[in-house]
Amino acid sequence: MFSALVRSPGLKPFMRRVHTGDTVSIKNLRYCGLINGRRMPLSLSTDLITDFGQASTDDDLRYSINYAVLSRDLRSFEKKYSHNSFRSLLQLGEGIFNEVLFSTNCKRATLTLTMDHPDCDVAVEMSRDKSDRPKITLRLDNLGVDTIIGVFKEERLAKQPVVLNLALDLAGEFSVDSIVSSAKNYVSRSQFKTVEALALNVAKLAFQAAENARHCKVSVLKPKAIDETDGVGVSVARSRADVQRQPLVDSQSSDYVPNLSKTAIVRDGKHTVYLAVGSNQGSQLTNIIIALDELAKRNINVRATSSLFRSAPMYYSNQPDFVNGCVKVETELRPQDLLKQIKEIEYEVLGRVKHFDNGPRPIDLDIILYDEAIYNSADLTIPHISMLERPFVLAPLCQLVPPDMLHPVTAEPIHSHWHQLRKTTRADDLQPVIPISGARMLPYGSRTLLMSILNVTPDSFSDGAASNLEIGHTLSRVERMAAAGVDIVDLGGCSTRPGSEQVSEAEELDRVLPVLEQIRKQFPELVVSVDTYRAEVARASVQLGADIINDVSGGLLDDKMYEFVAQSGVGYVLGHMRGNIATMNALSNYDEVAPGEVKQFSDYSPVMGGVCRELGVAIEKMQEAGVRRWQVIIDPGLGFAKKTEHNLELIRDLKKLAQYRQLSLETGQYVSFDDVALLMGPSRKQFIGGITGKPPKDRVFGTAAAVSACIANGADIVRVHDFEPMKDVALVADSIYRTL
Structure with missing residues (x-):
């Protein structure tokens, strides 16, 4: 609104607006006050709200507050009370308001008194109108304390610095020393997992230490949490009413991480639990299998397993390497009851003897996650x-949990934690392995494994010949393969070229078993796979010592195959195809296939998405049948229900296949291809002939190009006819793409 007319020389009269936001300020005036009989150096700042509209228009100081006079009056007040002690900073502030600030043309003012303190920066802010009581805020900034904070093991073993800032809205007197010492003592002995919980509990503590506090804001900064920042942290703001029914967490003398949530309520019913499993004594795979069988006997049902990884001991290094994995189980047992059953398996069934922490053991079972619960007791912490x-x-666990699954404490995706840890994990620290006969392990991932084709058939598409049925001729080829250093010999007695006539099961057995028996006698250490889609051929072959079954149909052509693979524990190549040998070429239209009740975690072309989805569904069925993930080798099936452009896409985008993840919307089962061994079989295939125009036996160079591309894009195993030149191709490609 408008008030008085203002006249200025040479100007016409105008209406002056009342200005209520004009401020006259003094910043950090050095002041010495006598508080409780003790001289206290202070810094005084004040803002006086006035209206200097006329003073600024007329350039006349008489219509404003003279800050020189104000400073002089403050000095006079200081001198007047140099021997009179105020009981508190609040009483001193009230005196300055009444005798100095409101003696001016001022109806509203703020006053800030800052004081020296050995632990933090202290400021008392008072704001009031002339007729009201002051609004008081106490600020405690840069309060540094060392404490246990975080979820990582190294964070639990050593204290790290945190910086606290507190702002309390007060309705009366307070003690700075009491609030600061309470906060320091509490934080220094706390053991919180999260800065969020620390901040909240410091706020609760502040209300206890300052009875007149009505509202509190606390910020916590971790200055050394993340490189290349000044710190990361959180802040909370709470009223006394917000926390009056929330008890203060007391973690003093705690031997375990405090439970920061409400007490975990474990309801009756089924629970999803993830267990870590490891062994470094005796027959490691046998120990792990026995442990899983014992879980099943105790109604702890194994729903899915991870790959197996060979890893060096982490804490006590003077012991053998471990074989580790993770298991997803379903149980109705509560956490403590589950722990009891696990300990029985470790100590009573498998004879674990604990000489010291992290020492050698035939089996180690740890509860990693239990539903989404946070659970703590003296002998069990979950997660x-x-x-x-x-x-x-983390590596095997992330094979079992979806990318969007959060860690119950950190609220970060578990996959994100593995992504960060993987950056500092050396490639040779974690070696995926395929268990084979004789308690052996076939490592993969560090270099490309060469699978050499040994067809004992007269009608295979590229190397069929009557001489293949002569056992002497065949064994001489095996001798050359062994001398060349191939990793796997793939023995097949039934051609699976598109449209080929399928021999009987009896004929296939007659071709395969005599050769396999002789290979085992003459080359006992050679890794042998048998190329068959028949469960009975697979059974007989494994009885004679076959290490791997290579099923191009992925179980489509014999519904007993998964059951046998589960019972035998043999390595299994899960090939992708559609239909059968006679019909597969007519089933290569992937555009018409609906995605089905499956969530895919990345975008894929119809071909890649279709192949991956169908392989994923097969893996889910295999797990239901009891097949362990560590048995599985994935083969996307080049040439099986694929056109030339499909085969090229699968090779080109193989890395996408290797990172494939899906969640069944019907069953809730999660399947990923992370760290599963990938086999590619481009050798002499028809798509190479379509590009080069050459017959199968002249496709060596085309095969070499395809093999090299497969290795560049992540193949772990390549299946080839021409093993000697392809050995060189693999060596050079590994040197380029795997930097061996």
């Missing part, structure tokens, strides 16, 4: 306190 620092736990 497992060390899980986020262990590559041999």
Whole structure:
């Protein structure tokens, strides 16, 4: 609104607006006050709200507040009370308001008194109108304390610095020393997992230390949490009413991580639990299998397993390497009851003897996650306190949990934790392995494995010949393969070229078994796979010592195959195809296939998405049948229900296949291809002939190009006819793409 007319020389009269936001300020006036009989150096700042509209228009100081006079009056007040002690900073502030600030043309003012303190920066802010009581805020900034904070093992073993800032809205007197000492003592002995919980509990503590506090804001900064920042942290703001029914967490003398949520309520019913499993004594795979069988006997049902990884011991290094994995189980047992059953398996069934922490053991079973619960007792912490620092736990665990699954404490995706840890994990620290006969392990991932084709057929598409049925001729080829250093010999007695006539099961057995028996006698250490889609051929072959079954149909052509693979524990190549040998070429239209009740976690072309989805559904069925993930080798099936452009896309985008993840919307089962061995078989295939125009036996160079491309894009195993030149191709490609 308008008030008085203002006249200026040479100007016409105008209406002056009342200005209520004009401020006259003094910043950090050095002041010495006598508080409780003790001289206290202070810094005084004040803002006086006035209206200097006329003073600024007329350039006349008489219509404003003279800050020189104000400063002089403050000095006079200081001198007047130099021997009179105020009981508190609040009483001193009230005196300055009444005798100095409101003696001016001022109806509203703020006053800030800052004081020296050995632990933090202290400021008392008072704001009031002339007729009201002051609004008081106490600020405690840069309060540094060392404390246990975080979820990683290294964060639980050593204190780290945090910086606290507190702002309390007060209705009366307070003690700075009491609030500061309470906060320091509490934080220094706390053991919180999260800065969020620390901040909230410091706010609760502040209300206890300052009875007149009505509202509190607390910020916590971790200055050394993340490189290349000044710090990261959080802040909370709460009223006394917000926290009056929330008890203060007391973690003093705690031997385990405090439970920061409400007490975990475990309801009756089925629970999803993830276990870590490891062994470094005796027959490691046998120990793991026995442990899983014992879980099943106790109604702890294994729903899915991870790959197996060989890893060096992490804490006590003077012991053998471990074989580690993770298992997803379903149980109605509560956490403590589950722990009891696990300990029985470890100590009573498999004879574990614990000489010291992290020492050798035939079996080690740890509860990693139990539903989404946070659970703590003297002998059990869930989530497992060390899980986020262990590559041999996170790698297999991330094969079993979806990318969007959060860690119950950190609220970050578990996959994100593995992504961060993987950056500091050396490639040779974690070696995926395929278990084979004789308690042996076939490592993969560090270099490309060469699978050499040994067809004992007269009608295979590229190397069919009557001489293949002569056992002497065949064994001489095996001798050359062994001398060349191939990793796997793939023995096949039934051609699977599109449209070929399929021999009987009896004929296939007659071709395969005599050769396999002789290979086992003459080359006992050679890794042998048998190329068959028949469960009975697979059974007989494994009885004679076959290490791997290579099923191009992925179980489509014999519904007993998964059951046998589960019972035998043999390695299994899960090939992709559609239909059968006679019909597959007519089933290569992937555009018409609906995605089905499956969530895919990345975008894929119809071909890649279709192949991956169908392989994923097969893996889910295999797990239901009891097949362990560590048995599985994935083959996308080049040339099986694929056109030339499909084969090229699968090779070109193989890395996408290797990172494939899906969630069944019907069953809730999660399947990923992370770290599963990938086999590619481009050798002499028809798509190479379509590009080069050459017959099968002249496709060596085309095959070499395809093999090299497969290796460049992540193939772990390549299946080839021409093993001697392809050995060189693999060596050079590995040197280029795997930097061996």
